[in-house]
Amino acid sequence: MLHQESGSGTTPPRRPARRAALVFVLLIAVICGAVAAGSLWSAGSATDRELAAHRHQVTATTTGPAKDPSAATRYGTKPQAVAPAVWERPEHVRRSGSIHVPPRTSEGRAVTIWVDDAGSPARPPGSVADRALTSMSGGVAAAGVTGVTGAALVLLVRRRTEGHRLAAWEREWEQVEPVWSGRPHRGSGAGDDDD
Incomplete structure (x- = not known):
């Protein structure tokens, strides 16, 4: 004022x-x-498109039971165990190694895994949700x-x-x-x- x-x-x-x-x-x-x-x-x-072009799903067969469940690596993931397995990639080329499987997976079970162009286990391409x-x-x-x-x-x-x-x-x-x-x-x- x-x-x-x-x-x-x-x-x-x-x-x-x-x-x-x-x-x-x-x-x-x-x-x-x-x-x-x-x-x-x-x-x-x-x-993801680039990664998906070099990732392939194959069916692996466990050659032993699952061992040592590990803690989840990020929120929302389930604990996974490791089991020895065999798979083919490229076609008719037999590979072997340790893969992540659900806990208590028994020997001889078929498990779908992601591999790279050389046939080595690899992380899957990212999802739309991620x-x-x-x-x-x-x-x-x-x-x-x-x-x-x-x-x-x-x-x-x-x-x-x-x-x-x-x-x-x-x-x-x-x-x-x-x-x-x-x-x-x-x-x-x-x-x-x-x-």
Whole structure:
């Protein structure tokens, strides 16, 4: 109210501008998250296609019982055991080695495994679910980082403008307060009116 009475032409409250800035930051964060998720999906799809071209499913036959179940290597996977087995890959080339099998798999059981072009056991190509999880996680992380960074910048700018506004208010008050209170301006001595 004092600002308006002093004729300083102060601006109205800046809340709508701050809200607009935060909405803009949110929009940018969502866009960044979507772009990151899309990029991760495309890159994952290309990698999975390339990997799938060099992965093959074959049927292996266990030559001994399963041993030593190991703990799950990631959330949601089942513990697996290791068993000796034989399989053919390339065709008519007999291979042997240890493969991952469900616990308590007995000797002579057929197990489907993934192998590479040379016939060695290999990890399977990524699934759509894995790729979707990776893409979504990356998108959420990108959106979160962008949102937090943008909000921090908006708050920093707000603090600086508040500081400038308060400093301007102080300068204006120094001009108005002596008129209001009837006391001399700061810096004016008692002998200033004796001329």
